[in-house]
Amino acid sequence: MKMVQREKFIGTLTIFLVLTCFSLSRAGEQKETPATPSSQPIIDAASLEAFIDGVITAELKAGNIAGVTFSLVKDGVIVLAKGYGLADVKNRRPVEPDKTLFRPGSVSKLITWTALMQLVEQGKIDLNDDVNKYLTKFKFPETYREPITVANLMSHTPGFEEVIGSMLVRRPQELISLEDYLARNMPWRVFPPGKITAYSNYGTALAGYLVEVVSGEKFEDYVEKHIFAPLNMNRSTFREPLPENLSPFMSKGYTFRKGVFVEHDFELFNGLYPAGSMSSTAVDMAKFMIAHLQNGQYGEARILQEETARLMHSRLFSADPRLDGNAHGFWEKTWNGVRMIEHGGDTIYFHSQLVLFPDYNLGYFVSMNTGGARSDLRKHLLEAFLERYFSRPLPAEPEPPADFSKRASELVGNYLFSRAVFTKFYKALSIFSQVSVSVTPQNRLFVALPSGLGSRQWVEIEPYYFKEVGGYGRLLFGKDERGQVRYLYFNEYPFMIGIKARWYEKKNFVFLTAIICSLLLLSFLIWPVGSFLRRLCRRPKLEMKRKPAARWVLGVAASLQLIFLLALFSLISNEQNLMYGVTPALKFIFALPIISIPFLFVAFLFCLVLWWKRYYLVCSRIHYSLILIAGIIMLWLLSIWNLLGWKF
Structure with a gap:
């Protein structure tokens, strides 16, 4: 993997994390103007097919995508269901929308939330209940005064840190039960429930x-009996590996490398399967969309009562009334006053999106079978669809308020995403996924997203509330209990927020400190190289007091830390090393900085002796001291990001 690819992966893993789509949301933003009857979309089957053909065919070529499946429903009817490209490149098997199974990833969550709402409807679960009420095998600690409610799970506000390790396994026999996985991988509660959105597969x-x-x-x-069977979704399952009757119809998963499509094995989700393991066809997903758009009914079957369905489609949580939020498992989006509820989904090799327009009885589903594609089909398709059927001109750009400069300094800085690991070594991924906020000479905000996700300018329209320049985006800054700006809310990313980084958490500080310390540690090589050159050239030794053991001890400590950094970067740059859990090699390399500690302590004692007894020249003593300080600072830096010790 090239260096740029490694940095991009590490930077986006905390955001992307297999089962969510970061880039889907941007297309659907704009709230001011309510929809009018004239904006009702006219869906003509022939023109729709030509339009969708044009968008997807172009993306197949531009993005090096092997295959795509698509379906669109309107007024209870499947208007279009079509496959594009290949489900099996080697055998030239085409994608068939009614037969070929794709992996919708986190779109699977909508099935889970629908199942939950069925039990709410029956009075067996109360959304306001403490989840511990229903648990017997394990319980969540009372970290905060407020309990975690079922509604908190739906809105992704239980306050959990992210769970990354062992999300996938390589062999079916390694799969463990849902109960065992949840009990073994219980995340720390890092936020009070109901306060901060942090997308949670575990939840x-x-x-x-x-x-x-x-x-x-x-x-x-349960889902087969109470959702798939009533909707006649006969080619849908959460089972892993796939049942024998469905396995022949599964699309292969691909990456595109060096001009060819590389086939990959069926992904096995370990324990988190209600969050993303479903396999389904575009036609089956169309049936699910129709049921939701018709408030729980599909033909003669009903999976939800109308009142329950309407509740599920209504807002459950939002950080602010001006921003989109969560609708009982769906994510809200708006465009030209048109409200959408949607969900994206990602596995390593499949990327999907389901979008519903409840007020128009309209929805579509799309999925592609190629990971790491150069083009984001979902984002471009949604943008094109909205522009075609709900188009409107951009409003006039407002001017920055005269008093904005008084608030500007409060906003500047780096922001860490709430969806992150806080107690394990994966915390270090947050170094690469920071949002940078600065102010332009024109009194606008310049916001740079991590990992090639782009940068944009924003103008303030209300105190701490901003509109995207040349777009529909909105963002809001929030204050903590001390009255200081601490939070950054993106309208397009309602599933997580930004939290202002402390000075020692800022990416530039971390990188600069790590580089300087690494160079100083590496400079210990001057000693053995210098000694070798003196012997080679037969130069006489300088007449000075020497303490060779001091250099050897510090050299060992520096070597251990440098080897650790190189080995860690090499191992985590392969995404599968993280998703499949902690490897023995990773456990071994985490011993290296621990082993360096006693060597640094002895080196510290030697350093005192060197200065007291005046061993070596002054410059050599300064050099020795700088290497020692670099080693100590490196340990401090590793400790901050949970890289010191076995924090797995």
Whole structure:
């Protein structure tokens, strides 16, 4: 993997993390003007197919995508269901929308939330109940005064840190039960519940477990009986590996490398399967969309009562009334006053999106089978679709308020995402996924997103509330209990927020400190190289007091830390090394900085002796001291990011 690819992966993993789509949301933003009857979309099947053909065909070529499946529904009818490209490149098997199974990733969550709402409807689960009420095998600690409620799980506000390790396994026999996974991988509670959105696969999997506990049925059995069967979704399943009757119809997953499509094995989700393991066809997903758009009904079947369906489509949580939020598992989006509820989904090799327009009885589903594609089909398709059927001109750009400069300094800085790991070594991924906020000479905000996700300018329209220059985006800054600006809310990313980084957490500080310390540590090589050159050239030794053991001890400490940094970067640059859990090699290299500690302590004692007894020249003593200080600072830096010790 090239260096640029490694940096991009590490930077986006905290945001992307397999089962969510970061870039979907940007297309659907604009709230001021309510929709009028004249904006009702006219969906003509022939023109729609030509339009969709044009968008997807162009993206197949531009993005090096092997295959795409698509379906669109309107007024209870499947208007278009079509496959593009190949489900199996080697055998030239085409994508068929009614037969070929794709992996929708986190779109699977909508099935889980629907199952949960069925039990809410039956009075077996209360959204306001403490989740511990339903748990017997394990309980969540009372870290905060407020309990974690079922509604907190739906809105992704339980306050959990991210769970990354062991999300996937390589062999079916390595799969463990949902209950065992949740008990073994219980995340720390890092935010008070109901306050901060931090997208949580664990939280959704926990909701799936509640379905199991309350219904008395295995999760995959429950959804097959109570959702898939009534909707005639005969080619949908959460089971892993796939049942024999469905396996032949599964699309292969691909990456595009060196001009060819590389086939990959079926991904096995370990324990978190209610959050993203479903396999389904575009036609089956169309049936699911119709049921939701018709408030729970599909033909003669009903999976939700109308009142329950309407509740599920209504807002559950938002950080601010001016921003989009969560609708009982769906994510809200608006464009030209048109409200959408949607969900994106990502595995390593499949990327999907389901979008519903409840007021228009309209929705579509799209999925592609190629990971790391150069083009984001979902984002471009949604943008094109909205421009075609809900188009409007951009409003006039406002001028920055005269008093903005008084607030500008409060906003500047780096922001860390709330969706992150806080207690394990994965915390270090947050170094690469920071949002940078600065002020331009024109009194506008310049906001740079991490990992090639772009940068934009923003103008203030209300105190601490901003509009995107040349776009529909909105962002808001929030204050903490001390009255200081601490939070950054993106309208387009309602599933997480930005939290202002402390000075020692800022990316530039971390990188600069790590580079300077590494160079100083590396400079210990001057000693053995100098000694070798003197012997080679037969130069006489300088007449000075020497302490060779001091250099050897510090050299060992420096070597251990440098080897650790190189080995760590090499191992985590392969995404699968993180998603499949901690490897023995990773456990071994984490011993290296620990082993360096006693060597640094002895080197510190030597340093005192060197200055007291005046061993070596003054410049050599200064050099020795700088290497020692660099080693100590490096340990401090590793400790901050949970890289010191076995924090797995």
